[in-house]
Amino acid sequence: MIAGTPTAGTSGLYRRIWRWHFFAGLVCVPFIFSLAATGAVYLFNRQIDDLVYARQMLRQQPAGTATPAPASTLIANALHAWPGQAKALNLPADDRHNAQVDVIQPDGTTMQVFVDPGTGAVAGAIDESRRLMTIVKHIHSLAIAGDGGKAVIEIVAGWIIMLMASGAYLWWPRGRRAGVVSIRRQAQGRVWWRDLHAVTGAFGGGVVLFLALTGMPWSVFWGKNVNAWLSAHDLGVPDGMWRGVPKSTLPASALGDLPWTQQQQAVPASDDPHAAHKAAPHQVRPGPGYDLLNNFTIAGPDAIVAQLAAMGIDRGYRLALPGDPRGVYSAIYMPGQVAAHRVVHIDQYSGKVLMDIGAGRIGAIGRITEWGVSVHQGLEYGTPNLLVMLAGCLALMALCVSGIVMWWQRRPAGKLAAPALRHGDRLARGVVLIAVVLGCCFPLLGASMLAVLLLDTLIGAVRRPAV
Template sequence: MSETTFERTNDGVAARSATDLYRAVWRWHFYAGLFVLPFLILLATTGGIYLFHDDLDRLLQPDLKQVEAVAGATPVAPSAMVSAALDSVPGQAVKFTDPATPDTSAEITVTTPGGETRAVYVNPYTAEVLGDLPDRGTVMWTLRHIHSLKILGPYAESLVEIAAGWAILLVGTGIFLWWPRNRRRGQAGGVLTVRGAPRNRLFWRDTHAVTGIFVGIFILFLAVTGMPWSGVWGAKVNEWANGTNFGYPAGVYVGVPMSDARLADTGETAWSLEQAKLPESSAPSAGAKAQPIGIDRAMAIVDGLGLARGFALALPTTPTGVYSASVYPDDLSRQRIAHLDQYSGKVLVDMSFADYGPAAKAMEWGINTHMGQEYGLMNKLVLAAACVAMVLLAVSAAVMWWKRRPKGSLGVPPLPEDRRAFRGLIAILIVGGIVYPLVGLSLIVMLALDFAVVRLGRQPV
């Protein structure tokens, strides 16, 4: 064989190898998109709206959420607001949420004799009851439950975890397919610019590629930071990360009796504190006449600790229960948890964001940024733009596929001639499956289905 012939042969093998690898990646990018894009549209739409939940809640339910601020007026005692709420909705008050701003109503959570939990909204200046809803029954809470798929039940949360893992695969394979190959300098069509017109498939291909490369980093970020909420991986990691030392960082827990109840049982809490146990009040000895300090005194103590406005105070419901104050404002540094003995008012546990460990701080930063809270309005606007781009990404993929697919066929990208091209891709999938086991299981199922489709396609008709 001449040197020229040898070079041509090598060039042909290299070209065929590159084509096979491209086909393998394209095939799995197609599968990832087939699974992820419906979820991506749902999550981007609901998440993009929920970024502005505080403003939208006030806009959609102004009769419950808003009051007229009275300059120089002092709010009535919390006990008076609780009393008014119980007159309207009989039961047991379990939580008092302090108005975050002068024109915001107070929220009292009541458990009715029938076991229903309702949120009662009260004017803090007059103790007038404005109305009530099922607890977490606002439009924005409903939207949040749709976003997390909680509205479909506990097992549906696993789909979010699988979708997040496949979204990571989608971005990785998408970057490989987008990467410029054999381009002359100065050619940016399909890489950074869009060619053609909407009637052409090329336009939608370029729109998909250019949008994807810009929004890919946001998809990765939101997928990774959304994992803590997932039903399997998130729950297990949370249990592992926060299941020791009663869920509190070293140096925060003090030597007081601890109950079996968790902070998460009292309402919404930070991800890093879901496993934190509640301390117990020192119950009065037999024959003693110790009386609880009451909500007014408890609120005064919490105010003295300097918690940010808008904090929630969970009320004791048992003889050994505690007053638990918690606040999770947009500014992470102002997160705070404080538990008070219901008889003496002694602060049993007082913890701020500064007390979290490095891993918990990183996780909470990711969650706070994911929710559009960490960097103010700019955080919300950037993520909202990313959500719009994700919907465009999904729509362009669907249109591109529709224009490309053969009539009467799903249009799955062709298999590589040399199946060894799958080896590197499968190795990456295995690593991802180890990190996210539920995602790994779904990958195995997809591999089996793909193998079955190929085998059926080879059967004689």
């Protein structure tokens, strides 16, 4: 891979690392390219939504000075246009956008109904499962393939970390100057692609590594278990916040997007004064027969919206609505910066605040993790943040393309042309230690590395000539 470096080319360590880098890249390239391409698109999900769904999402008339329509009117008008169970009300962060009411249809489909917050007029609706950015997000995470697909993405993200580490070793100059930080002027063919691969990795590798690491919190195994461990050790959402608060069995993730540290928590439950449960755990699920707007025994949406405004949350948030007698109102406020994130759960009967969780109440490691997630999504530092993450995605795509082209031009016809090993080639103890540490930190990556090591050993044993 690196011409003109006989010491590197004849090193058993170099050959072994190059071989792992080669196989990892070859197997993972389709998934890595998909992650990078869909990630680059999803960075601009808000802008794309405004362009594709302008008729539904953007107000057709400029905002006036009249009093905004009450929350109950927005919900009632949405239900009149699309009968079903109201699940959530999304109030816009600015005067350009319509409000959004999520309505669960009898067949289980969720329709996102857009209503002008000033006039209450319904502007249109989108099937949530068919919304362009929902599809892109599901492809990005392989959620379309279920938990198995999510596990594959977790393994691939781990191998991206390995590829960056091994790529850095292979790139290391070792006395060379050409093709290290720039493409050689006279380079052509495979040498040009090799230089492009090396230089792209040199300048974009740090961002790519950051994207891989900060993508792990969403993973099906690592993310879920680390989240639970942080909460159990008061490093995420402190368990003490549940003191005296009735729990439901509904996971907070069912409420939609919310801060990462709270996704594995349960949603609190309202204490129905007419029932005999007295704060017993209860399963809260939206029920098609639950009347939110004409129920005079509970606090209506208008009262809750006014209460939240008095608490400093007046726009740009999602209000998940109670779906049965034990449900709660959950206001999820997630502007760009993590420091301003806030989730408030309110009892539907008394209007009592059951939980008010701001970033300041989250443990230190949880806050750092959420900061990483926010930067990963391009939300923390505005346009510069978006552009840097986009550069990382483009660099990853360039690495995929240049790696494949470089291999294709090097391989003899009809052969795989994997970097060959020589008898006695071994990995240095330091490299083995790094691999073991990474495998322990990311168990699915560790399991896949063991599988690759076993396969490579078997191939070597089969091909080794008998003495």
